[in-house]
Amino acid sequence: MYNRSVAIEYLAEVPLFVPKEPGPWRLADYLALPDEPRCELLRGLLVVTPAPSLRHQLVVGFLFEKLLRYARSIGGRAVVSPVDVVLGDETVLQPDVVLLSPDRLARGGDRITGAPDLVVEVVSPGSARRDRLWKRELYRQTDVREYWVVDPTERVADLQILTEGRFELIPLDGERYRSPTFPGLELDLAALWRELDDPRAAPIPRD
Helix, strand or coil: CCCCCCCCCEECCCCCCCCCCCCCCCHHHHHCCCCCCCEEEECCEEEECCCCCHHHHHHHHHHHHHHHHHHHHHCCEEEECCCCEEEECCEEECCCEEEECHHHHHHCCCCEECCCCEEEEECCCCCHHHHHHHHHHHHHHCCCCEEEEEECCCCEEEEEEEECCEEEECCCECCEEECCCCCCCEEEHHHHHHHHHCHHHCCCCCC
16 A cells, blocks of 8 residues: 655656556555545556646536436436546546446446446547547456547547457447447537537637
8 A cells, every 4th residue: 555655656647658567556555645636547657637627527517418318218327527437456547427337337336446338538638648548548458348539629529439359430420429339329519519619608718
C-alpha cells in the first residue's frame, strides 16, 4: 500500500505511447490517495484529471440521459463520472459515461470492477492522446464491447465495436449511429450538435 513518506508523482498527461512495463503505482496505492487532485491510474501511472469545461459537461449530460433511458429499458445501468472502473491492479479509470447490461450488473458496488459493456469518453483539450490511444488500448485489452469517443470541439465522434480483439469503427447512417451490440440503441449526432447550439445554453466558448 502507498507509503505516505514517499512523494506522490502525478502526471499532467500520459507519455506518447503505452509502455510495455507498468509504472510503480497499484490499486492499493490509488485507494489510499487523498481525494484531490482527482486522477486516474493508467498502467501504474497517476494521471491528473482536470476539471471539465461547460461544453464537455453538456455533451456528457446528453449522452448520459440517452444511455440512462436505454439502460432502464433493458434492465441495465448507466453511470456518469466520476466513478472508478477497476480494470486491473495497475489500471483504474473514470470514464465519462458507462453502460452495464443486466449480466454485468454484479460488477457494480462502490466501484465498477471489470469492463463495462459500453464506455464513453468526451475529449477535452489535452486529453486526446489519453482517450484515443491509452484508454482505447486499455479498454481493448479488457474486452469493453463498445467504445465511443466524442470530440465536441471538432464535432466528430468515433464509435467503435470490439471485433476479434480489435476496435473497429462503425459506419454512420448519415449522422445517426445504430449500435450493433445493443438492439434499439441509437445516437443522433446532429441532435447532439444542436444541443450545443441551443441558445439557452449559450454562450459556450470553443475549448
